[in-house]
Amino acid sequence: MLSRTRIVDAAIALIERAGADAVSMRGIAAELGVGVMSLYNHVPNKAALLDAISESVLSQIEFTDDPSAHWTDRVRMQARAFRQIAHHYPRSTMVVFSRQLHSTAGLLPVERALATLRDAGFEGEAAVRMLRMFVAYIVGSLLREVGVTPTFAPVRDEALVEVDPALFPEVSSLSPYLTSCDHDEEFEFGLELLVQAMAVRAEKRGARG
Amino acid sequence: MLSRTRIVDAAIALIERAGADAVSMRGIAAELGVGVMSLYNHVPNKAALLDAISESVLSQIEFTDDPSAHWTDRVRMQARAFRQIAHHYPRSTMVVFSRQLHSTAGLLPVERALATLRDAGFEGEAAVRMLRMFVAYIVGSLLREVGVTPTFAPVRDEALVEVDPALFPEVSSLSPYLTSCDHDEEFEFGLELLVQAMAVRAEKRGARG
């Protein structure tokens, strides 16, 4: 029997195998060995299917939150959990980022994050701000890692060799670092910087309050 | 006469007016009052056209870099310049983010950023790391602002009223802050936090070196 979850799973598998551009209702139907229109008995339209994919991916984030750990470690763990699922479904992650979601999927991650931030001493608006900043960093990082580089994080080698050292001295001299990119180290670097910056703010708040 | 830039400009105008989904070769041709196939005399295919759109948007970033200013102010200015163009072409920005670019457009912003980071005391790999982290934050922020919220930065009001306070106490109590979002303040908050974090690193490096 066909079902919504079977369709979503097949769609995710197809995206990971053939890319997001290759996702068509006909392709998904073929993946499942059914007719195209059969899908519409379980999903209203393609947009809703893509939303369901987003929801599925986000809900698979594994938060093994340890309330006894120091809040800095909990922040690190949650950020890595977010990143891990994106690496598990890299191409599907792109469709998640390219869609506005109207669901409550991923509400649990937010809940956990806010609780952690409360432990760190951030409450009310400050906690929400910190959360949004963190999410922005993580999303931006994943967007780079997953393949879409907004302003070429790892620049293409061919393009760089053409760079005129006189016009772009910095880019030219730093080209070895610009062309290579260890995503793990890069992510951890920014994560650590953010955690430390948060710790500074937390101390300030603690001193004041 | 038709020209590549006229086509790109029309495409951007169409995207901003009707949304990225509405971009079709036929639509762009209609916008210009020409036949569809005439476009292909100036653009090899749709993908190349979208790349040209990205290039055009990125090249319009206005960097009025002031080398005499303190590096922290220069970082702030460059980040805001990036953000400003995204606000000028919000929907086109989404196509920029959703495409991997293979061009050297936006090489100048990178050059300026690296020069600024050098002034701040970051060289070699450290400078590139800082740049990438900054870009990640900016891109992630813009992705939220521009309308696509990965894990609902400003959560939908309707969705939140249904949240069970027993299951999601934090989300529930912080809902007034989660439902509203002053993008300017939000962006400046994160920007300031990053700049301060960078300043701390810069001092450390200075003390060591």
Add this chain to the structure above:
DNA sequence: GCGTGACACGTACGCTGTACGTGCGTCAAC
């Protein structure tokens, strides 16, 4: 006058999402 190239355009093909109708299986009511 005569190529020759640039360029706007029409036609046509294979693809897409999906509205609609059809047929088959199962189950409830009588």
Add this chain to the structure above:
DNA sequence: GTTGACGCACGTACAGCGTACGTGTCACGC
């Protein structure tokens, strides 16, 4: 046991998409 309703898989059909290819119309050098 018959009948009606309903869920669900499916086929057909249509509008719209990107674009390969051929055709027409110019301005130009010889």
